[in-house]
Amino acid sequence: MYLTAQRVLTPKGETGINVFLHCNAVANEALLLTPNEIAAIADANPGDIVAHRCEVKPGGNRVLSFIDVVAPELYPLEGLRTVLDEAKDNILSAPLPISLIEKGIGIRFGANYGLYEALPKEFDELVFRALSLLEERQAT
Numbered sequence: 001m002y003l004t005a006q007r008v009l010t011p012k013g014e015t016g017i018n019v020f021l022h023c024n025a026v027a028n029e030a031l032l033l034t035p036n037e038i039a040a041i042a043d044a045n046p047g048d049i050v051a052h053r054c055e056v057k058p059g060g061n062r063v064l065s066f067i068d069v070v071a072p073e074l075y076p077l078e079g080l081r082t083v084l085d086e087a088k089d090n091i092l093s094a095p096l097p098i099s100l101i102e103k104g105i106g107i108r109f110g111a112n113y114g115l116y117e118a119l120p121k122e123f124d125e126l127v128f129r130a131l132s133l134l135e136e137r138q139a140t
Helices: 025-029 035-044 077-092 113-139
Strands: 002-009 015-023 048-054 062-070 098-102 105-111
Touching: 002 035, 002 113, 015 113, 035 062, 035 098, 035 105, 048 113, 062 113, 077 098, 077 105, 077 113, 105 113
Parallel strands: none
Antiparallel strands: 002 015, 002 062, 015 048, 062 105, 098 105
């Protein structure tokens, strides 16, 4: 699966968080080994959208911050929550954007310079939104 949450700014100045869950056959084959695999999936081969929640209309927006998560489709939700929580300090102490592999799960996080003072809060909000969409999808 490829799961992403993005804080976006519309051309009209509206902001919101858009979240997308994709089914990706490549990501489901095995745990990731390199950060380049995250980019290959997120940027070039995200797969089919299976769930989304958009606060602003997609398209033509500027991304202010994002979290990308690449994991096998059946990876347990609580496992993802734990991996993201454990990776938070490493992510927030590194130059952004950052791509890393934690326990075979790909994580990519980035934010505009204007959000740097609020990075912990921004990270938490994006993770919460992403995992909430995944939780809803798994409940159906």
